[in-house]
Amino acid sequence: MSETLTEPVVVADTSAAVADAEALLSAELLEFLGCRTPDAWVAWALENPELLLIDHAQCEKKAASTAMSLLYRYVDQPLLLTKMSQLAREELLHFEQVVKLMEARGIAYRHLSASRYAEGLRRHVRPADPERLTDILIIGALIEARSCERFARLIPHLDAELAKFYRTLVKSEGRHYEDYLMLAQHLSDSPVESRIAFFVEREAALIQEPDTAFRFHSGVPA
Ligand SMILES: [Fe+2]
Numbered sequence: 001m002s003e004t005l006t007e008p009v010v011v012a013d014t015s016a017a018v019a020d021a022e023a024l025l026s027a028e029l030l031e032f033l034g035c036r037t038p039d040a041w042v043a044w045a046l047e048n049p050e051l052l053l054i055d056h057a058q059c060e061k062k063a064a065s066t067a068m069s070l071l072y073r074y075v076d077q078p079l080l081l082t083k084m085s086q087l088a089r090e091e092l093l094h095f096e097q098v099v100k101l102m103e104a105r106g107i108a109y110r111h112l113s114a115s116r117y118a119e120g121l122r123r124h125v126r127p128a129d130p131e132r133l134t135d136i137l138i139i140g141a142l143i144e145a146r147s148c149e150r151f152a153r154l155i156p157h158l159d160a161e162l163a164k165f166y167r168t169l170v171k172s173e174g175r176h177y178e179d180y181l182m183l184a185q186h187l188s189d190s191p192v193e194s195r196i197a198f199f200v201e202r203e204a205a206l207i208q209e210p211d212t213a214f215r216f217h218s219g220v221p222a
C-alpha cells in the first residue's frame with residue numbers, strides 16, 4: 001500500500017472527528033459567541049496537557065463558587081436558587097472528575113495564577129443591582145458557552161478517555177449557558193440585548209488577544 005493511498009484516509013478520519021465534535025454544539029451557542037477559538041489556542045492546549053487539566057479543575061471549582069455566591073446574595077429569586085443550586089452541584093462533580101483523571105495520570109494539583117479572562121469580564125460589571133445581577137448572569141452565559149466550544153474543539157485531538165469525558169461536559173456546560181442566558185433575560189426588567197452585545201465583544205477580544213501563560217480561557221500565545 002503506497003503512502004499516497006493511506007494519506008487521504010487519515011485526513012478524512014480527522015475531519016470526520018472534527019465534524020462529529022462540532023455537531024455537539026448548538027447553532028444558537030455558536031451564534032452567541034463573538035468568535036471561534038483560534039487554532040493557535042488549540043495547538044497551545046495540546047502542548048500543555050497538564051496545565052490544561054489543572055486549570056480545568058480550577059475553572060470547575062470557580063464555576064461552583066460563582067453559583068454559590070449567587071445563592072447567598074439573591075435569596076429572593078426562587079428560579080435562580082433552583083438553577084444555581086443544580087449548577088453548583090454539577091460543577092463540583094466535574095471538579096471531582098477532573099481531579100480523579102489527574103490522579104490517574106500522575107498530574108500533581110498545584111495552584112495556578114488566574115488568567116486575565118474572568119477578571120477582564122468582571123471588571124465591567126455594574127456595581128448596583130439589578131444591573132449587577134444581569135451582568136453577572138450574562139458573563140456566566142459567556143464563560144459556559146466558551147467552555148463548551150473549547151471542549152468541542154479539543155475532543156478530536158484527545159485520547160479516548162479524555163475525549164469521552166469532554167463530550168459529557170459539552171452537554172452540561174451547554175445547558176449551563178442556556179440557564180444563565182434564560183435567567184439574565186427572565187430576571188431583568190429591561191431589555192438585555194445591548195448588554196449582551198457589549199460583553200460578547202469584550203469576551204471575543206480576550207479570546208483573540210495574546211497571552212503570556214496558557215490557561216483554559218487564555219487568548220493566543222504571545
Ligand atoms: Fe463544569
Ligand SMILES: [Fe+2]
Nearest residue numbers: 063144173176
Ligand atoms: Fe458549567
